[in-house]
Amino acid sequence: MLVDGTEENREDSSENAQNRLFTGLTQVQFDELYGARDVTPPSPAALIKSYLVSRCHCSVQCLKQACYGLFPFIEHMRHYNLRTDLLLDTAAGVTVGIIQVPQSMGFAMLASLEPVYGLYVSFFHVLVYSFLGSSKHLSNGTFAVISLMVANVVTRLTTGDDGDVDSYVTLKFRNDTVATKMSAQDTEMQAETAGVMAIDVAVSLALFTGLLQMAMGLFRFGVITVYLSEPLIRAFTTGAAMHVVTSQLKHLFGVPVPVHSGALKLIKTWVDFFKVIDQTNLMSLLFGVITIIILVLIKECINERFKKRLLIPIPIELIVVITMTFIGWIGKLPDEYDVEVVGFIPSGLPAPVTPDVTLFSSMVSDAFVLAVVSWIINVGMAEILAKRNDYEIDSDQELIALGAAHVFGSFFACFPGANALARSLVQESVGGVTQVAGLVSCVVVLVVLLWLGPYLYYLPKSVLAAIILVILKGMYMQYSDLRTLWSISRLDWLVWFITWLAVVLTDVDLGLLVGVAFSFIIVVIRTQIASVAVLSRIGDTTFYKPGEKYYMAHSVPNIKIFKFSGPLYYINSLRFRTQLTALTGLDPKKMKMEMQKQRYSSETAVYELTSVQENFEISSANRRRHIIIDSSAICDIDIVGANTIIASIKEYNAVGVTVVLAACLDKVQQQLRKADVMHSLPESSLFISVHDAVIGCSTATSPHELSA
Secondary structure, three states, X not given: OHHHHHHHHHHHHHHHHHHHHOOOOEHHHHHHHHOOOOOOOXXXXXXXXXXXXXXXXXXXXXXXXXXXXXXXXXXXXXXXXXXXXXXXXXXXXXXXXXXXXXXXXXXXXXXXXXXXXXXHHHHHHHHHHXXXXXXXXXXXOOOHHHHHHHHHHHHHHOXXXXXXXXXXXXXXXXXXXXXXXOOHHHHHHHHHHHOOOHHHHHHHHHHHHHHHHHHHHHOOHHHHHHXXXXXXXXXXXXXXXXXXXXXXXXXXXXXXXXXXXXXXXXXXXXXXXXXXXXXXXXXXXXXHHHHHHHHHHHHHHHHOOOOOOOOOOOOHHHHHHHHHHXXXXXXXXXXXXXXXXXXXXXXXXXXXXXOOHHHXXXXXXXXXXXXXXXXXXXXXXXXXXXXXXXXXXXXXXHHHHHHHHHHHHHOOOOOOOOOOHHHHHHHHXXXXXXXXXXXXXXHHHHXXXXXXXHHHOOOXXXXXXXXXXXXXXXXXXXXXXXXXXXXXOHHHHHHHHHHHHHHHHOOHHXXXXXXXXXXXXXXXXXXXXXXXXXXXXXXXXXXXXXXXXXXXXXXXXXXXXXXXXXXXXXXXXXXXXXXXXXXXXXXXXXXXXXXXXXXOOOOOOOOOOOOOOOOOXXXXXXXXXXXXXXXXXXXXXXXHHHHHHHHHHHHHHHOOEEEEEXXXXXXXXXHHHHOOHHHXXXXXXXXXXXXXXXXXXXXXXXXXXXXX
């Protein structure tokens, strides 16, 4: 009996549904027919409680998951194949380590520090990140943009007579080996005149940056990546590349160029450079130009062209460094030609020293910007590599890993760093499987630190400058983004250009802030100019599209279908009202004036509204008019948007025009009910789809039937 009753009820429901399809199905009728459930969203307190319970649950399995989450390296090793993966990781690690040695020395020089500090970063940062990072292929360490941002802070907080940073003095305080090789008199004299040391500023900045990143990771601030668009980041790095190139001019040409900070520093540096260009050291320039030519030829004509045939890319940077160092030693370049060389590089690892936390107050904004930028660079590249190799990364864990690397490295004379895009691509392309490759690269750097460092004394700095300029090739190519963005989105093009211009004309940190602020303005503009359209029916189908796009489109008599795409809130509520009036051709204010005139006119039998409403001929026999608001693309609404709908409904009802809503999202329906919109718009005027609304409006027998 129960089954029969159920089948009978189903037949009745099906029959009722078929009957109602001819009159248009409202939201209430749809809910009754198909058994809508009363789903109440959980309160904020319930959500917080549920989250805390899930996080605070204690068990052996929970402890394992916590360990795997904090140390992704353990999870990677569980599936590690020693026979195949170890060989690939070793080859990738050796290749990356060979590339990393000259790059790290050059990027340390870019940070206004001695080259040895770049080697320290390439060892300690990579060592920590290998165990904590969620990416299997990132090559952490030094990076041009981050080094440039460090240089800005070092320059601002370091004293100097000529505006340049004499960071070589700090070697005596950071490394006992070097201190013993210098006279006590020289040490005392330089200690008295050095003021705040460059490396002291750099390591304090690294500690502060790392603490911020770890705190952001623990509090799950990884979501902020969504606020930094790809055009913004690419424009930022492209503009920063201009600063990098400018900072290497003095090393490439061998001329004394003072370091500037603040707005227009780029222009000031170029002006000072051209003032002293007649003092160019031709031997330094020659070494730099030859290095650039060799690197470009090998990288582009051999490594890139034959990358599928080569087992590993030719380590041309290392070959150039060894060759140029040998030539510098044979030719006695510092003595005979006054060529600036790298100088003494101490052997061994630095002793741990506690950073100076009293400098924190002078670098709050710098540390925050560095924390965000270095993390964004890491996450962006990590996501690309993860998609290529079919695994996932954790953006919050990347914050913790990078922060821990900064904090740990700051005790060993390390400045802030990040993933280098080129090295990461090399690590993946050579065949790296996990961060074991990172550990292998640490061994390569360690060999240089322990035994080979002092032999690089005669390496010309112009060679390192040339290596940096060639490394930035990928950033130079990003100017092609302008053509692509112009054809896709002019607003994105504007974000790119404004961000780049701000970085070039001001500084990297201030330029980034300007870019972020302008991006938020663009977001507001996008919502303020939300897409609007009047829809027409396509043939005899149930589809409704903008009429100008289809030959078979036709308007429905006495019905205008208005579609608003985007959130409806206080910023674009005025646009909603003005476009509703303009596109439907129905202006309630003008219609009301015409009705008042008609009230005092006994001669006219038909309302003359053709100048106000297009395609709406009103006669005494047919005066019912309807506006259907397609709400399917309205994803959110605030109190101002709700009041805008209420005001529009009242204004149109006053002149005999019925307004109904179609295809409202559940969330928007709840917001409308809470805003008391249903007092002006009853449930019977809320339809399940645009076609149901059209049927309902077409079959209404009186102007007030839909409001009943």
